[in-house]
Amino acid sequence: MDTPANDHTATPAQRALDALTQNTEDTTALDTLATSEVLIPVPDDAADEDTTVALPVLEQQDGAPVVPVFTSETEMAELLPFVSRYRLVPLGALAAQWPDGDLSLSIDASSTHPLTLTSEGVRTLLARPQG
Template identity: 70%
Template sequence: MATPANDNIPTPARQALDALAVDAEDPAALDTLASSDVLVPVPDDAGEAASADPSLLALPVLDQPGGGAPVVPVFTSELEMADLLPSVSQYRMVPLGALAAQWPEEELSLAIDGSSDHGLTLTSEGVRTLLARPAG
């Protein structure tokens, strides 16, 4: 498969993740990340209704090795998603801040570009505290 040349250009979300790797509390990077769209894989078992209805979002939940909190993987680009989950055939583009604002109360971590050098994993509390932005 040929990769378009612009796939190697870092997106603002990717640049924010790089900045957060240096300073985990960088407010500008957190704002940029929260205002970015991320790709949320549609789980295979989501059903046709959930896949077709834009108001519904089924989160893909993966179990972590070693018994850690379950994790929801999201990605900043198709390339990042293909590296970790090459079998994903469908995804939704979702504003990360809006997703974080509706994050479930239970222990559920969020992994952004989880398999990359610039990946970021947040606890449930971290998602709501650092990334949640009011809708609007």
Template identity: 70%
Template structure:
């Protein structure tokens, strides 16, 4: 009798944020509703390697990891799950969990894009204006 291999891992459950990204990517359903779901979701923000321990865990601020694309565009990568983050940035050892709408409401007023799950088929990149207008939520 053959014994099933334990090397097979169960697929990660799809999060509401990932469902929203898929809806937006496929342009199906209610895009506004999908954006609202996304804005209400928490994302993982990698802590930059050069951030001090104090800056990395300061509850009043988030150090943004900025990556420069070959085109010169600067983007901040965030992720819906640890698996998504590990697919693109396997070397990340520290990250913060942040409500995306809160992050967007404090987005810097510079030319800085946001990319969510960049390496996945449902990835989304927004320019700085779209981050603030489509995802920002008022702070309590």
């Protein structure tokens, strides 16, 4: 998908992230987040016909690998203004297939409601049964 004009309306995922800043054990917010779709940046040089989702891995200041995902196009443009394409993926489905190792997940890293989870946190908090 290409990125259209910005929309500043809070998504359910953003409201869940806001709730988690107040209470990290808010199960309703975690459920909402797990069932929300997130935007995974796609490099401009990736082939359009490629149906697999490649996780973009960035390096944090301490050298640890992190996968950035976003709750809206606006959030993605704040951190990665040069990325114009993305794939929408249910966060719970992504978490259910999260790789082993030290790969963290960062949701809306440049926002007022960022959430970064360790690999274990991704699997235990977000990879929940859907439905």
